[in-house]
Amino acid sequence: MRLRREWDWSFDAPRERVWPYLADTDEINRLSGLPPVAYAYEPQPDGSVRARASLRYGPFRVAWDEPPFAWSAPDYHEVERLYRSGPLRRFRTRTELLDRDGSTDVRVCVELDARSRAFAPFLPAIAERGRRGLARAMRAVGDALATPAATAASGVVLPRFAPLVARGFEREVVARFATFLAQAQDATVARMRPFEIADRLGVDRRTMLRLCLAATRSGLLNLSWSVLCTGCGGQKARLDGLEGLGATHCDACDIRFDPLFDRSVEVTFDAKPLGRKVDVPVYCFAGPGASPHAVAQADVAAGASATFGAVLARGHYLVHAMGGASVPFAVADTASDAPVRLRLGDGIEGVPAEVRAGHRSVEVVNDSSRAAVLRIESAAWPDTIATAAQVTAMQDFRDLFASDVLAPGVEVGIRSLAVLFTDVVGSTAMYRAGGDAPAFRTVSDHFEAIRAVVAPGGGAVVKTIGDAVMAVFEDPAACFDAAIRLDAAVSHLRCGERPVRLRVGFHVGPCIAMRANDRLDYFGTTVNLAARLEAAAEQGEVAMAASDAELPPIAAAIAARSLRPRRRDIHVKGIEPALSVVGVRAEAG
16 A cells, blocks of 8 residues: 655745755754664675665664655755664655745655555554654754854853953954854864854854964863765864864765865764753755765666756756766866766766756666766855865864874875975074074064964964974965065064065975874975975065966966066976966065
């Protein structure tokens, strides 16, 4: 016997706002009153992985194979489960979001197949219990959509949070954060992403990240490093410190991978020091909310075909066969709007270089010998993730968590980091003319002046070498903005009659993070070239590779300041041909 039900809800908000709530199937199931789920993973002979799930629902122990969800954001998500025990043989649910002049109609369709005639009479009761639970969840979603960012109208800061105000954070921001921590559910504060909290509270993202770091050091929060699978994007390890970071295995994808600082390692916080529960149960692990960087997903059986839709905005994307190949493509307004036809074999064939923005149809033929989960993903992971590359390139982290470093010998890749070097021009003559003690004081003061530019600009001073400084920035534009202001920032300093002047060089590219002298340091060609560029700069000049100057945000900054770049070639040992260098004069003090 099969029972089918359809239920409808409406929200006074566009689909793009409603989707993140309904895509979080773990939270929807929790709000619906469903019991927690236990998961196990079994590698299959064809190389795939089967997820086994089980729970206790009333008097029944229910077990099933958890298949991959299918979805297209913000249109729909669906899943079909085949049960191995319990009153159901099959369960299918599809949630559709329909646009209605800026509002959203939500339709949930469920199908239930009884395991046998003996269980058929239970189907209406099971469906009704599900409807009531889902109605509770939808009311909670409606309340969340209608509730403005949390505020603390009184502005009163509890004594435990007073040290954050003393550290220089605005009283209103601290009060708002304290109110959020007091009112949020345990599940919300068990794994907090600071950028998501910032958006929720209407606070600047960087300020919220700094506030969370300071709150951790003040004993209000715990900091953890989450390792995200490079395949499915799920959390596969949660570490108290970077020292535990290393190669990680994902049971769901059955792959072993090396974490990347700027993609698969993120910082999260929990409120356990405030007495909150952080060991929260899992209610669903495979919904679209667990992979917000994936705009569409389809499960295609071996030898079968499938067609699904994907809503694509302008940008860069990947076609990704889970646990296998990834092929990049771009989305543009002027590209062809023809259907995308893909073929899966040893790799992925048929991926066009460009696809037109909008709602696109994707056709897939799976010629391989195993089922495939195919995704359309943004090439950039969600910007709500505070990556290890971002956090460790902040002066606040360097100051507050200097001992949080990688284990000796562990090297972690960073796909892109801006590395900056400065050096004092004529420092030897300065020491000779002014004397060692006055010159040393001047150099120390110049370190503080550089730090005063680097830290507010989003960077961090990694180390000083004699009178030189090495700093890093996660954002190349922020690096350029700081670089162009550094010479002016130190020009007021003098040793005798001699003003302090700088040479500055930076380079953007991949590098390696590792432990050196018990601190987090960076190595590789990008670091070496940044040092060579600084050495090639003239007094009061910022030197960068031509490739750096051509990066859109830096090119725009050069144009906005009406700077006149000077091009020249330098020879760098081990690099052929000669390196094209662009130099610009620093801003005057």
